[in-house]
Amino acid sequence: MTDTAADDQPRIDPSTRVRLHDLAVRRDRDEWIVGRLSTRTFVALPAAGARAVELLGEGCSVARTARTLRAETGEDFEVTEFVGDLTALGFVARIGDRPVPDPTPPRASLPWLRPHRVRLALHPALPVLVGVLLTAAVVVLFRRPDLVPGYRDLLWSPHGSVVLLSGAAAGWTLLLAHELAHLVTARAAGVPGRMRLGTRLQFLVMQTDISGIELAPRRHRLTAYLSGIALNLSVASSLVLALTPTDTGTTAHRLLAAALLLSLLPLPFQCMVFTRTDLYFVLQDLTGCRDLYGDGLAYARYRWRRLLRVPRVRPRTPGATRADDPSARLPPHERRAVRLYSVVLVVGTAACLTFMAVVTIPVDVALLVRAARGLGPEHGLARNADAAAVLVTLGGVNVLWLVTWWRDRRAADRRTR
Known part of the structure; x- marks a missing residue:
């Protein structure tokens, strides 16, 4: 099958120069955060990656960028692939003399x-x-x-x-x-x-x-x-x-x-x-984690799969890391935070869902049934008004939750396709 979009992409060769969009750069521990504010897209790069962005932004060609990086670090870098990754992120405005299609950025609230x-x-x-x-x-x-x-x-x-x-x-x-x-x-x-x-x-x-x-x-x-x-x-x-x-x-x-x-x-x-509240983002920032919730959820799922398996009889080699442990690829400070957070995530989620099943749903159902029974000409005006208020307020919130949940679920499914 022919990929038309790929055919339309400008060719990247050693002599290619690119023009980048306005990018913001910030150092964070041993990495650099590079992103484009208008599209709310950012990525964490090692020092060499941030240096490559700097060189490309100054107008250096792919080949010259690679030579400079080799001279400064003593290592070889696939700058051509790196430019392709930057293009996929929407960071590249032009490749050579050809503009790169720029998707419409997400609409901001209260743009004025x-x-x-x-x-x-x-x-x-x-x-x-x-x-x-x-x-x-x-x-x-x-x-x-x-x-x-x-x-x-x-x-x-x-x-x-x-x-x-x-x-x-x-x-x-x-x-x-x-x-x-x-x-x-x-x-x-x-x-x-x-x-x-x-x-x-x-x-x-x-x-x-x-x-x-x-x-x-x-x-x-x-x-x-x-x-x-x-x-x-x-x-x-x-x-x-x-x-x-x-x-x-x-x-x-x-x-x-x-x-x-x-x-x-x-x-x-x-x-x-564990529900990604305001304090969650403070915690994520202070611990230096990139995706505390996502990594914590992945580690919790890993531990759950390990729990369902039969324990290994053979002792593991000292210092070995399980290949399927998602936290193993993280820096030590992130690994500790993610593993601790995964416990909070599991316990908190279980407590919330239990409370919903035992308290919230029974109370909501009882109130809605009582309100429905309170409607009718045989009841007075005040009773009908109270029942209507309960149905509109409580019922409306639950319907709005279902609609919002379904919308987000469909959006998540489309992103993973």
């Missing part, structure tokens, strides 16, 4: 939000202000323990439908603000970013793809990862300060207390790093 307009999001004083606000709230709660929120604060109205609908509206508003904080800080670092719905196990989440932030300095990366949590803590701290002058039992006090609890509820979820 330019980096220069949100540059203050990366100002070093901003984390200090968040810390001062949080400290003030902690001091207030220490002096006024009666302001510490509890689950009863969510039941601020005797009407269940009002509580449910207002809670859903406030929760989604806070969720949107949380993701917007990620988008703004990433955009300030020059990363386009895209907000969309997603699923994490049984959870429906809104997520912001800020691929490319890996090319930014560490302070900017950590700021982008932690900006959503910082926003939740800032909102919660402000609400604590606003609660102080209000009288207990008033509608204003009950509303502020409910909003305070809603702003804090997402924070425990962030500790579930």
